[in-house]
Amino acid sequence: MFDLPKIKITVRSHIPSASVEKIPFEIDSQGCKLRGFILRPQRAGRLPAVIVSHGFGSCTRDTKKYARVFADEDFAAVCFDFCMSGSGKSSGSSLGMSVLTEKTDLLNVLDYVKRLDFVDPDHITLAGCSQGGLVSALAAAEREAEVERLVLYNPALCIPDDARRGQMINAKFDPDHVPEQFRALFVRLGAKYALDARELDPFREICGFSKPVLIVHGTKDKLVDIRYSRRACEGYPDCRLVEVKGDHGFIFSGFAAGKKATIEFLHTSGGDGQ
Numbered sequence: 001m002f003d004l005p006k007i008k009i010t011v012r013s014h015i016p017s018a019s020v021e022k023i024p025f026e027i028d029s030q031g032c033k034l035r036g037f038i039l040r041p042q043r044a045g046r047l048p049a050v051i052v053s054h055g056f057g058s059c060t061r062d063t064k065k066y067a068r069v070f071a072d073e074d075f076a077a078v079c080f081d082f083c084m085s086g087s088g089k090s091s092g093s094s095l096g097m098s099v100l101t102e103k104t105d106l107l108n109v110l111d112y113v114k115r116l117d118f119v120d121p122d123h124i125t126l127a128g129c130s131q132g133g134l135v136s137a138l139a140a141a142e143r144e145a146e147v148e149r150l151v152l153y154n155p156a157l158c159i160p161d162d163a164r165r166g167q168m169i170n171a172k173f174d175p176d177h178v179p180e181q182f183r184a185l186f187v188r189l190g191a192k193y194a195l196d197a198r199e200l201d202p203f204r205e206i207c208g209f210s211k212p213v214l215i216v217h218g219t220k221d222k223l224v225d226i227r228y229s230r231r232a233c234e235g236y237p238d239c240r241l242v243e244v245k246g247d248h249g250f251i252f253s254g255f256a257a258g259k260k261a262t263i264e265f266l267h268t269s270g271g272d273g274q
């Protein structure tokens with residue numbers, strides 16, 4: 001586990017909701033309508049930005065609490081629903097969704113955010129939860145020149161292994177004969193979801209990202225083995241792993257500790273003094 005540097009951190013007080021504007025947006029992505037919103041702090045000048053990606057079966061309802069952490073640190077915080085995700089407000093059939101289609105969505109959002117007149121395109125962070133963490137890690141490695149830092153919460157780096165063994169969340173299938181359709185939780189999936197995932201070698205593909213990375217993982221996570229995050233931290237050139245007492249998604253515990261680790265990371269990484 002990576003130990004945080006022992007320096008004094010001054011954390012800003014919480015900014016009242018009235019000082020943050022919520023701006024809805026919609027863009028085209030892969031023939032679908034991708035929808036989300038931006039929490040924009042009311043501060044003069046161009047702002048650093050963060051794009052927060054949700055996990056499997058999730059949506060902005062779950063990521064907005066992470067976005068608020070960044071907005072309170074004067075980041076323009078972007079939340080969106082992946083297309084074809086089976087949840088949220090974006091369009092598209094979940095039968096066509098995979099980690100790779102979600103990576104394309106995220107890169108399209110990145111291109112959109114870079115063009116916003118209130119965003120500093122040289123200071124964009126990617127953040128992701130669970131499956132969104134894997135997606136964010138893949139996107140950051142592909143577009144390293146455009147991403148300042150990476151923040152991953154309980155990243156589901158297990159997805160490729162799960163696909164290869166034929167057990168993805170609560171779905172079980174013969175990995176040598178992937179069914180045309182199957183269901184995981186409440187989401188109806190196509191074979192593409194498993195076929196795309198099983199071809200990935202996540203550590204080889206993501207650990208080339210050389211800029212600062214923070215991974216926050218709950219020690220009580222029963223969905224994603226924390227050893228995946230430990231291995232990723234060993235592979236990244238510049239990574240902090242913070243293990244907190246929390247569950248997957250920090251639903252019952254762990255969010256406050258993750259918030260603290262995030263704020264400390266923002267103040268001790270990157271070149272803009274955030």
